[in-house]
Each structure stands twice: as structure tokens, then as C-alpha cells.
Amino acid sequence: MHDFDIIIIGSGICGAGLAAHLQDSKRILMLEMEPQPGFHSTGRSAALYIRSYGNVTIRALNELSLPFFNDPQVDSKEDESVLSQRGFLSICLHGQDEMFESFLQDNPILKEINVQQALELVPLLRPETFNRAVYEPEAYDIDVAGMHQRWLKQAAKNGCVLECQSEVLSLEKTTDGWVVDTGSKTYLTKTVVNSAGAWADAVAKLASITPVGLTPKRRSIIVTSLPDNCDSENWPLFCDAGDNWYAKPESGKLLISPADADPVPACDIYPDDMVIAEGIHRFESAVDLDVTRIENKWAGLRTFAPDNTPVVGFDPRSEGFFWLAGQGGYGIQTAPALSQIAADLLEGKSSHPELETALSPARFVDN
Numbered sequence: 001m002h003d004f005d006i007i008i009i010g011s012g013i014c015g016a017g018l019a020a021h022l023q024d025s026k027r028i029l030m031l032e033m034e035p036q037p038g039f040h041s042t043g044r045s046a047a048l049y050i051r052s053y054g055n056v057t058i059r060a061l062n063e064l065s066l067p068f069f070n071d072p073q074v075d076s077k078e079d080e081s082v083l084s085q086r087g088f089l090s091i092c093l094h095g096q097d098e099m100f101e102s103f104l105q106d107n108p109i110l111k112e113i114n115v116q117q118a119l120e121l122v123p124l125l126r127p128e129t130f131n132r133a134v135y136e137p138e139a140y141d142i143d144v145a146g147m148h149q150r151w152l153k154q155a156a157k158n159g160c161v162l163e164c165q166s167e168v169l170s171l172e173k174t175t176d177g178w179v180v181d182t183g184s185k186t187y188l189t190k191t192v193v194n195s196a197g198a199w200a201d202a203v204a205k206l207a208s209i210t211p212v213g214l215t216p217k218r219r220s221i222i223v224t225s226l227p228d229n230c231d232s233e234n235w236p237l238f239c240d241a242g243d244n245w246y247a248k249p250e251s252g253k254l255l256i257s258p259a260d261a262d263p264v265p266a267c268d269i270y271p272d273d274m275v276i277a278e279g280i281h282r283f284e285s286a287v288d289l290d291v292t293r294i295e296n297k298w299a300g301l302r303t304f305a306p307d308n309t310p311v312v313g314f315d316p317r318s319e320g321f322f323w324l325a326g327q328g329g330y331g332i333q334t335a336p337a338l339s340q341i342a343a344d345l346l347e348g349k350s351s352h353p354e355l356e357t358a359l360s361p362a363r364f365v366d367n
């Protein structure tokens, strides 16, 4: 049996980020069921950092993550930022005033702009459809693949071994530690980290631990072309206040999401054509653009805990079982902070006590 200090299940941005931040643990194994890391949610995101996005805990994690994004410090040859300026524009379509107002109240840092200023940012918008708008400059595109790759490299430098096509099929707690079985190999470890994304509750069940109640939700994206005379490069991400769609420029084309959030079982998810068609219809009613051709489309899973806050920390019910799950639609932009917090906890340090309490799986455990 192969012996490790820590076995991380899942090599998405969360597993990779954690392995890159573990400094004192030298024998780390990361097990990934797919042929390559990042195959699921991490490889399918919209790649955005929006400072004002998410609940209070998420926003604290966004703040903590920002310095890292600007200075990833993994390799001196690659120390440039993985962020590039994008900006974020939310428009209040007629009838969305209440939602728009509560978004503003929730985010006092946001600045309201008028309809004309919104049109200067995105000339595609139809002015008769909205009456208010808010713009946030602190929103960025993230080079997700670059960031993931840097963390995998740093993980390797930390001594982490990555094994793909290695699905964890059973987890058994013994007096010597956890016995982790992938069918072809068996491992022994004191600590198992559950960073299995949409499968994190299923992994808990393998360990005979009651799931915390994670819900994977499908989110779809399409890419379409823009008219030749459209200079979209500097457009911000733009969306409606009711969360019915969002769009952003992408290499001269336009990426559009119907902002779907349908609960589905954990799986290799594909977009639903009807959901896409309805989303395009909602989007088209606010812009001067006919989406005539879909050039690319995909879907991925955003996995939420019941309170929409990630689940990070040791499970109080089972020694050596650590959760790093439930990152919802914020898993990339919060990954620097969550990786550091998780690595500290695993190495016996407490760096952000208030956040650790808010993130702890203990909140789902009956006393």
C-alpha cells in the first residue's frame, strides 16, 4: 500500500490551488478521475473576477484573493498578473427596480451611472429597455488555464504526485488512517481532502459521512460573432439586474450565458438547446443584435451548499476528512483565498478565524 500525508480528491482549481499552497506536507497525492486536470467546472467557467459578486463571505474571499491574482509568484518567468481589465455593467430593465435597488444597497462600493454612460460602454444596448445602470471597474478576465497550470507546477515542486484516470471508488477509515482505493491502486493516508466539485457529496458518502447537501446547477455559455464594424474589445461584462443573461466580449466574438441554474445530478453536463434558445431571446430583447449563428457552446456545473457559501475545513464527525467544496459560481475568483485558508488549516494554522467559522462544515452538523 502506498503511503501519503495528504490525499486530495479532484484536480480542478480547488485541488490544484490547495496543493500549490501546502508547504510543510511533503507527501501529497492528487487523484483525478478524468484523463486530464480541469476537465469539469474549472475548464468551463466564464473566467471572471467581479469584486462585488456573491454574499458577504464570498465578497470577503474576493478581497483576500485580489493581491494574489496580481502577483501569482509561482515562477519568476511567469510572475505577471493572470487578470486583465474587463469591468462590469449591470442594467436595470423595466420592472427590475427592486432587484437593482437591493443590489446597490448590498454593494455600497458600486457607482450608479446614467443610461447614456451605459450606452457609451456598450453601444449594443437598446436605451428604451432600461432606466438605470451600475458600473464597477474592478472586474477582470482571469486566465484560468494559466493560473491552473501554474498551480499544478507549484504543486509538483511541493512534492505532489498527480494521478489522472484514478477515480476514488472507496474510502475506508482504519486505525492506521484512511484507505483510499481506485480499483487499480490502494493508498493509505492520515488526511483525505474532498475537492471533488460536483461529486463532493458522493465522495463523503464513500467515506460513510452524511453529505452537507450540495446542489450542482447547470450553467451554459454560447459564443456568437459580432458585426464586422463592432469594436467590442473594451466592452465590460454586461448583464441585467434580474440575472436573466450576461455577456462579454471574447476574442472579437461575444460570449453569452442564459444564466441558467437548473439543479442536475453530478455528471459531464451538456447545454440544453431550449434553455439556450430562451436565454438568447431574453438577451436579444435588450440589445440591437440578432444571434443568428452559435459558433460554440458548452455547459458546466456550479455546485452550491445550502447557504451558497463554500464548505472548507475538517469534518467534525470524522477525523482526517477535510472538505474543500461548494464554491458555486465563485470558485475561480475565490480560489487564492480558499487555497490559503485550506492549506493553513491542514497545517494546523489559523489565519482568518472569522472566515474559517463561516466556511466550516460544522455549520451543517447537528449538535
Ligand SMILES: Cc1cc2nc3c(=O)[nH]c(=O)nc-3n(C[C@H](O)[C@H](O)[C@H](O)COP(=O)(O)OP(=O)(O)OC[C@H]3O[C@@H](n4cnc5c(N)ncnc54)[C@H](O)[C@@H]3O)c2cc1C
Pocket: 009, 010, 011, 012, 013, 014, 015, 031, 032, 033, 034, 037, 038, 039, 040, 041, 042, 043, 044, 045, 046, 047, 048, 049, 166, 167, 168, 169, 195, 196, 197, 198, 199, 200, 203, 219, 220, 221, 299, 300, 301, 302, 303, 324, 325, 327, 328, 329, 330, 331, 332, 333, 334
Ligand atoms: C459556465 C460556468 C461559468 C462559471 N464562471 C465563473 C466565473 O466567471 N468566475 C468564477 O470564479 N467561477 C465561475 N464558475 C465556477 C467555477 O468554475 C467553479 O466554482 C470551480 O471551477 C470549482 O472548482 P473545483 O475544483 O471545485 O471543481 P472541478 O473543476 O469540477 O474539479 C473537481 C474535480 O474532481 C474530480 N473528481 C470528482 N469525483 C472524483 C473521484 N471520485 N475521484 C477522483 N476525482 C474526482 C472531477 O473529475 C473534477 O476534475 C463558473 C462555472 C461554470 C460552470
